[in-house]
Amino acid sequence: MTERLGLGALLAHPANGGLRLIAGPPDAGWSEVAIESTEADLPDEGADRLAILTAPPPDSPWQQDALVRRTRDRGYAALALPHADGFGTGTRTLADRLGLAILHVDRPMVLAKACWHLLEARDALSLEVVRKVAQSIEYHAEGLRDLLRNLSANVGHGIALVDSEGVLSEAGGHLDPAVHAAVDFAPWVDIARTGDGGTFASVRVDSPSREGLRLGFFGTGLGEAQVSALAVAAEVAMPAVAARILIDEVADVNDASVSSGVLRDFVDLRGAPEADVERRMLERGWRTAGYHLGFRIIGRSRLDALQLLRFVTGRLGDIPADSHATTSGRGVSGWLTFVEPPTPTQVESLISALRDLHVACRRSFNVATGVGSLESGSTGLFTTLNEATDAARVAMGRSATGWFVRVDGLGLEQLLLAWTDNDTFVPAAQSLLAPLQEGGGELLTTLAAYLDHESGIAPTAAALGLHRNTVSSRIQRVQELLGIDMDDPEARLALHLACRVVRH
Amino acid sequence: MARTLELAQLPALGRGFSLLGSGGGGSTTMLELLLADPSLWPITIHDVRDLDPSLPCLGGAFVGSTMLLGERLVGDGPFDELIAAAERWVGEPAAAVCSLEGGGMNGLTPMVVAGERMVLDADLTGRAVPGLDQMSLLVDQVPGVIATCDTGAGGVMLVDARRPVDLETLIRSAIVQAGGVGGTVFAGFTVGDLVEHAVHGSTERALRLGEGYLATRSASLPELAAALHGRVLGQGRITAIEPDARDPHVNAVDVEGMHGEVHRIVTRSETLAFMTDGRLEASAPSIIVTLDAVSRDILEVTDLTMSRNVAVIELPAPGWWSADPRRLRHVMPSVYGLAGLDGLAGLGGLAGLVGPTGLDGAA
Numbered sequence: 001m002t003e004r005l006g007l008g009a010l011l012a013h014p015a016n017g018g019l020r021l022i023a024g025p026p027d028a029g030w031s032e033v034a035i036e037s038t039e040a041d042l043p044d045e046g047a048d049r050l051a052i053l054t055a056p057p058p059d060s061p062w063q064q065d066a067l068v069r070r071t072r073d074r075g076y077a078a079l080a081l082p083h084a085d086g087f088g089t090g091t092r093t094l095a096d097r098l099g100l101a102i103l104h105v106d107r108p109m110v111l112a113k114a115c116w117h118l119l120e121a122r123d124a125l126s127l128e129v130v131r132k133v134a135q136s137i138e139y140h141a142e143g144l145r146d147l148l149r150n151l152s153a154n155v156g157h158g159i160a161l162v163d164s165e166g167v168l169s170e171a172g173g174h175l176d177p178a179v180h181a182a183v184d185f186a187p188w189v190d191i192a193r194t195g196d197g198g199t200f201a202s203v204r205v206d207s208p209s210r211e212g213l214r215l216g217f218f219g220t221g222l223g224e225a226q227v228s229a230l231a232v233a234a235e236v237a238m239p240a241v242a243a244r245i246l247i248d249e250v251a252d253v254n255d256a257s258v259s260s261g262v263l264r265d266f267v268d269l270r271g272a273p274e275a276d277v278e279r280r281m282l283e284r285g286w287r288t289a290g291y292h293l294g295f296r297i298i299g300r301s302r303l304d305a306l307q308l309l310r311f312v313t314g315r316l317g318d319i320p321a322d323s324h325a326t327t328s329g330r331g332v333s334g335w336l337t338f339v340e341p342p343t344p345t346q347v348e349s350l351i352s353a354l355r356d357l358h359v360a361c362r363r364s365f366n367v368a369t370g371v372g373s374l375e376s377g378s379t380g381l382f383t384t385l386n387e388a389t390d391a392a393r394v395a396m397g398r399s400a401t402g403w404f405v406r407v408d409g410l411g412l413e414q415l416l417l418a419w420t421d422n423d424t425f426v427p428a429a430q431s432l433l434a435p436l437q438e439g440g441g442e443l444l445t446t447l448a449a450y451l452d453h454e455s456g457i458a459p460t461a462a463a464l465g466l467h468r469n470t471v472s473s474r475i476q477r478v479q480e481l482l483g484i485d486m487d488d489p490e491a492r493l494a495l496h497l498a499c500r501v502v503r504h
Numbered sequence: 505m506a507r508t509l510e511l512a513q514l515p516a517l518g519r520g521f522s523l524l525g526s527g528g529g530g531s532t533t534m535l536e537l538l539l540a541d542p543s544l545w546p547i548t549i550h551d552v553r554d555l556d557p558s559l560p561c562l563g564g565a566f567v568g569s570t571m572l573l574g575e576r577l578v579g580d581g582p583f584d585e586l587i588a589a590a591e592r593w594v595g596e597p598a599a600a601v602c603s604l605e606g607g608g609m610n611g612l613t614p615m616v617v618a619g620e621r622m623v624l625d626a627d628l629t630g631r632a633v634p635g636l637d638q639m640s641l642l643v644d645q646v647p648g649v650i651a652t653c654d655t656g657a658g659g660v661m662l663v664d665a666r667r668p669v670d671l672e673t674l675i676r677s678a679i680v681q682a683g684g685v686g687g688t689v690f691a692g693f694t695v696g697d698l699v700e701h702a703v704h705g706s707t708e709r710a711l712r713l714g715e716g717y718l719a720t721r722s723a724s725l726p727e728l729a730a731a732l733h734g735r736v737l738g739q740g741r742i743t744a745i746e747p748d749a750r751d752p753h754v755n756a757v758d759v760e761g762m763h764g765e766v767h768r769i770v771t772r773s774e775t776l777a778f779m780t781d782g783r784l785e786a787s788a789p790s791i792i793v794t795l796d797a798v799s800r801d802i803l804e805v806t807d808l809t810m811s812r813n814v815a816v817i818e819l820p821a822p823g824w825w826s827a828d829p830r831r832l833r834h835v836m837p838s839v840y841g842l843a844g845l846d847g848l849a850g851l852g853g854l855a856g857l858v859g860p861t862g863l864d865g866a867a
Contacts, residue, residue, distance in 0.1 A: 061746050061756040062768050062779050063844040069782025088746055090758035094766040094782055 004029050008221025014156020016114045018106030022084045023092035028101040033115040046075025053081035054108040064091045072100040080105045118225050126229040133236045147244050157217045197221045201231040207242045259326035271382035291338040294372035294384035296392040298331030301366045319353045358404050368395035368403040429498035435481040446474040448499040511545040519717050520710025521611030526791040527805040528774030529608015529632030530570025549625045557696025564617040565604035568685035583617045586652040589660045590691035603627035606706030630703030630822025634773040637668035643834050644701045654686030703824045721800045729817045737778045737816040738767045771805040776837045777845040787847040789821035789835045
């Protein structure tokens with residue numbers, strides 16, 4: 001079976017012997033190839049063939065001119081030979097003028113083999129590609145990316161794992177978004193092409209954990225033979241990739257649960273040193289020495305913490321700091337670590353980066369994020385993580401700040417509230433203040449205003465628009481109802497907090 | 505038939521020999537100044553067939569770097585010592601003088617050398633060539649030819665060599681010793697030897713070419729070429745000058761033609777070949793004249809500089825060379841080791857035979 005062989009296809013072939021276009025038309029194509037050692041040995045009838053010479057050309061410019069001329073006069077459409085990159089501008093201009101494509105090739109016999117593959121031995125081409133895929137699988141891969149890199153390097157073309165949204169992982173080049181847009185996700189094998197020669201030969205990935213994935217090889221200017229060989233290669237590589245996705249997921253779950261456990265143990269110690277925990281942290285590359293900035297991302301509704309973690313770790317690489325994260329409860333806890341204390345400006349830019357991360361997370365997950373303050377050492381790590389947890393809790397109810405709160409920007413009172421806003425304090429406060437509910441709650445309002453105004457009758461009256469006597473009689477009544485000594489600072493604080501929690 | 509030349513014809517003669525120089529042979533200016541003395545004129549030029557064949561004859565030429573002649577002026581009677589030594593060796597005074605090189609400055613040299621002797625319209629090349637072993641008498645291996653040359657500070661060397669290449673090499677080294685440029689005189693042959701073994705009528709041809717050139721200098725290029733009985737090879741702008749990897753004297757000059765053609769001028773001490781679009785259009789011994797496209801000045805190979813606009817015309821080669829393939833192979837580009845430029849088939853494969861530095865090239 002023969003077909004027309006395009007220059008683009010030959011240039012895109014991974015084993016083309018170092019082929020480069022030196023001069024002449026870039027869109028040349030041939031249906032036959034003539035291979036000889038010198039120009040004199042070439043068949044007289046060029047018939048629009050590609051001539052491959054194994055011997056280098058003569059080195060005088062006029063002889064190179066004459067070589068180009070004679071080759072073209074005999075009807076050849078292209079001339080590939082070693083050392084063609086040494087051709088001067090005159091010879092190149094002549095080739096352009098005569099319409100003869102001049103190709104430089106480092107190893108002419110390799111080019112000859114590539115031509116044979118592409119023109120006459122498509123099955124051999126497919127077999128060779130499949131053999132290369134098999135070789136790639138044989139090598140140990142650290143993960144999916146590593147496997148894709150192996151495949152791409154061995155086959156010699158770019159490889160990409162895509163879903164309908166975009167590229168999930170790729171190696172050996174960059175898949176043009178225009179080509180991705182042309183992919184049909186329904187069929188088993190799909191060949192996507194764009195007008196400018198971009199091609200993506202993909203197959204559906206049968207993965208139990210992820211739907212709608214496709215794996216394929218891509219390239220520019222590929223010929224029909226190459227594309228069909230690459231489609232076969234994708235089919236052969238697909239099961240390995242699907243298995244790898246599964247293995248990686250199991251490993252991820254395992255890893256996340258282990259690291260989550262380590263973090264839990266560390267937090268339980270409240271920053272106190274403990275040899276075993278420290279060793280386990282070090283094994284994960286977590287250092288307690290240095291400066292830390294904690295953050296916590298939690299779901300405002302039910303979510304898969306592992307997926308969130310995968311997303312977060314993917315994005316953390318964009319932040320220029322040593323970062324760690326793991327699942328914890330219904331969210332993700334993490335921190336940035338620095339050997340030297342970062343300047344306030346740096347801290348601001350890091351927090352802004354964390355905000356970007358939060359915004360990115362919110363596109364896929366309903367989350368709230370809290371960020372702690374910069375702290376140092378083992379205790380500091382505990383502190384900043386704890387602050388982040390508190391801030392995240394506050395952020396849960398803060399739509400005004402986009403569900404993002406940093407501890408430095410938090411009022412102490414808010415923090416206190418966040419602290420007291422738990423299951424034990426709220427009922428206690430409610431029962432404490434229950435007697436004041438009589439009479440439409442005016443007593444509670446007056447008490448809250450009174451405490452807010454430092455137990456001053458006059459300011460309270462002014463704030464509420466009441467007469468001073470009214471205020472003082474109401475406070476008296478409160479004292480009677482609650483039976484609490486309002487001069488005791490402890491009691492006053494508890495009462496003040498209870499007011500806030502109940503009124504909130 | 506004898507011909508009388510007047511001083512007024514000297515400029516035409518000078519331009520004519522410049523054209524026959526094929527881009528080499530040196531500027532005729534210095535000799536035109538030497539010959540500007542009206543007492544030397546008129547000069548009678550004799551046809552070799554009109555004279556007694558037994559008359560002893562000699563020829564003279566400047567050898568070495570022609571550019572040096574512009575810096576070191578020629579003294580009074582530059583060939584006197586050389587002629588005296590040659591006549592002493594031969595044993596009788598020469599009655600006639602011919603030219604060694606019928607192109608470039610040496611076309612005018614016999615008139616300087618002549619003195620009382622008869623000037624012949626005969627020379628040993630019909631164009632400029634770089635090597636003394638390319639003289640027609642040596643190419644045809646005429647026996648008894650000897651040569652004298654300057655060795656510097658008034659010294660004279662006489663060479664009676666059996667192999668032409670020895671003569672070339674020895675004189676070349678003596679000229680280097682003499683400071684890069686000097687005279688040489690060939691003797692030991694007769695007028696009769698020149699009938700068969702020399703190019704005739706180059707002076708006549710130079711005069712006609714010079715007159716034609718001066719008359720049509722401002723006309724269109726085809727008209728100018730027609731006046732020279734030549735052929736326009738091309739016109740364009742020099743876009744690159746690529747020196748040869750093996751021979752530093754060889755340059756391939758890229759000329760971008762008026763209509764996009766890719767011309768190449770291959771030069772050594774003379775212009776040796778001209779190609780258009782990878783096809784050989786002309787090559788030595790054809791005479792390839794390069795003119796400045798604007799001023800129509802006749803350019804030497806050293807005047808071919810980047811971005812210059814040039815016009816190239818081919819003039820027919822002297823018939824003496826092409827009369828015999830054995831002669832031809834002494835003057836085609838392959839004799840300088842340049843492959844792929846010989847105009848006639850079947851004579852290739854002689855590359856690397858001789859590699860002289862050049863009669864008129866840089867010493």
